[in-house]
Amino acid sequence: MTITELQRLYADSEIVEAVIEPSLQANGWVVEFRHRRGGFVTLTDGSGSEKCYRDIDTATERAFEVGFHQVRIADHF
Template sequence: MTAEQLRALYHQKLLVEVMVEPSLDSEGWVVECRHTGGGIMALTDAEGIEQCFADIDQATLNALQIGFDQVRIAD
């Protein structure tokens, strides 16, 4: 889901957590949100491709822009 879509879900109180974790597919970090229904939603670009950030700070900044006050870092 795009950042805008995730922000909308956050404002609807449908997301409970945001996480930054190492990418399984490439070197870098990805942002994922946990939905109230239990699913995980990855931050993607407009074409649905998961965004991978070169460093943890960049990924954390993008995670915070969804609306959360804190980000869980998984390593």
């Protein structure tokens, strides 16, 4: 989902947690959001491809753009 789509979910209290974790597909970090009904949705670009960031700080900024004030960093592979 794009940032705009995720902002709508956040405003509607549909996503309840932001999580940054290592990407399984690239060398970097992805931002996922836990849905209130379970499961996760991933931040993607307009074409639906997973967005991968080089560093945790940039990934955190994207979670803040969605509306969250804190994020959980998951460092497992």
